[in-house]
Amino acid sequence: MAEMKVNPYDVEGEVDYDRLITEFGIKKIDEKLLKRIEKIAGEIHPYLKRGIFFAHRDLEKILDAYEKGEKFFLYTGDGPSGPIHLGHYSIWSFVKWLQDKFNVELWFQFTDDEKFLYKNMTYDEIQNWTHENMLDVIAMGFDVKKTRFLVDTKHAGLMYPEAIKVAKKITFNSIKAAFGFDGSNNIGSIFYTAMQTVPIFLPNILNNKNERCLIPLAVDQEPHFRLSRDVVEKLGHMKPSIMHAKFMSPLTGVQGKQSSSGSGKSILMTDDAKTVKKKINKHAFSGGKETTEEHRKLGGNIEVDVACQWLKYFEHDDDKLAEIYDKYSKGELLSGEVKKLLIEKINIILEDHQKRREDAEKLISKFIYKN
Numbered sequence: 001m002a003e004m005k006v007n008p009y010d011v012e013g014e015v016d017y018d019r020l021i022t023e024f025g026i027k028k029i030d031e032k033l034l035k036r037i038e039k040i041a042g043e044i045h046p047y048l049k050r051g052i053f054f055a056h057r058d059l060e061k062i063l064d065a066y067e068k069g070e071k072f073f074l075y076t077g078d079g080p081s082g083p084i085h086l087g088h089y090s091i092w093s094f095v096k097w098l099q100d101k102f103n104v105e106l107w108f109q110f111t112d113d114e115k116f117l118y119k120n121m122t123y124d125e126i127q128n129w130t131h132e133n134m135l136d137v138i139a140m141g142f143d144v145k146k147t148r149f150l151v152d153t154k155h156a157g158l159m160y161p162e163a164i165k166v167a168k169k170i171t172f173n174s175i176k177a178a179f180g181f182d183g184s185n186n187i188g189s190i191f192y193t194a195m196q197t198v199p200i201f202l203p204n205i206l207n208n209k210n211e212r213c214l215i216p217l218a219v220d221q222e223p224h225f226r227l228s229r230d231v232v233e234k235l236g237h238m239k240p241s242i243m244h245a246k247f248m249s250p251l252t253g254v255q256g257k258q259s260s261s262g263s264g265k266s267i268l269m270t271d272d273a274k275t276v277k278k279k280i281n282k283h284a285f286s287g288g289k290e291t292t293e294e295h296r297k298l299g300g301n302i303e304v305d306v307a308c309q310w311l312k313y314f315e316h317d318d319d320k321l322a323e324i325y326d327k328y329s330k331g332e333l334l335s336g337e338v339k340k341l342l343i344e345k346i347n348i349i350l351e352d353h354q355k356r357r358e359d360a361e362k363l364i365s366k367f368i369y370k371n
């Protein structure tokens with residue numbers, strides 16, 4: 001088994017989330033925090049209860065401020081180098097829940113510069129993905145009045161003066177250590193962390209405010225912010241708070257993360273119902289036994305069965321999920337039957353998403369930040 005590696009540009013080996021908490025110096029989201037969130041939001045999102053959003057930095061500070069009547073804003077983003085899949089969807093559906101429950105602004109960064117620098121793709125290809133991905137982000141249903149898109153190359157005039165202030169305080173050595181870079185990496189990629197740092201405080205500069213920032217992200221993005229949180233403070237801004245999500249696994253096994261390349265391993269937001277059925281039936285790793293007879297006798301393994309694990313994201317009813325797990329582990333439910341339940345859930349989500357996506361084009365200009 002490969003050594004565990006988790007950074008924005010490399011996720012390898014078996015991810016041990018407890019070890020990540022120690023290595024990154026982040027904190028587990030515990031019962032006490034869950035209770036606090038529930039009290040404020042009026043409910044608790046299944047992803048919090050189920051440990052999908054599992055860790056944080058300074059989340060208490062956001063809740064303290066909110067309870068005192070202060071607003072905060074949300075910041076998250078997308079690297080546009082391919083189609084949007086269910087891994088993105090799950091994170092952003094949680095971000096939408098936060099926006100709705102706390103009634104706050106969301107600043108959404110499209111890092112077309114990052115993907116151009118890191119991927120073997122042309123500038124035009126990246127621009128095309130930026131456009132396509134915007135349609136999916138809009139289709140998530142974010143409130144157009146409270147959501148602002150920042151596109152790194154388009155808002156460069158606003159971002160660059162701030163990015164150089166950040167860049168001046170980060171050394172090449174710390175970038176090398178955080179991302180495993182050496183002398184062969186291009187110089188743009190070394191600078192890039194500065195661009196991802198700017199939205200932590202840019203909204204305050206633009207709106208002449210002083211609000212806290214909360215960043216929901218998949219845990220592989222943490223190294224950027226570990227490098228820049230202190231820098232932000234040195235520049236006179238508040239350190240951001242962060243909520244970290246585990247990776248949604250590929251279809252082919254419970255380890256690793258979904259990616260937009262390798263089409264059989266992930267479900268895309270634009271897949272039609274038939275494709276979803278085919279992909280899941282063909283590729284979803286099964287925790288079932290070799291034969292039906294054996295499965296009925298010995299039961300299946302929930303922990304390695306991808307359909308069972310994915311249902312954590314899409315079956316929001318705790319009782320139903322518990323029942324499925326119980327029956328599957330006793331052998332009363334077969335792998336094919338669990339897959340069928342999953343396919344139905346996902347296809348409802350996708351049908352809805354695709355309808356909203358069709359109407360998204362005309363909203364793009366409303367979402368893009370204008371000053």
Ligand code: TRP
Nearest residue numbers: 076077078079109111196217221
């Ligand atoms: N770098 C991220 C990606 O490749 C995109 C991103 C930019 C982001 N800013 C962010 C993700 C803030 C989470 C939070 O997908």
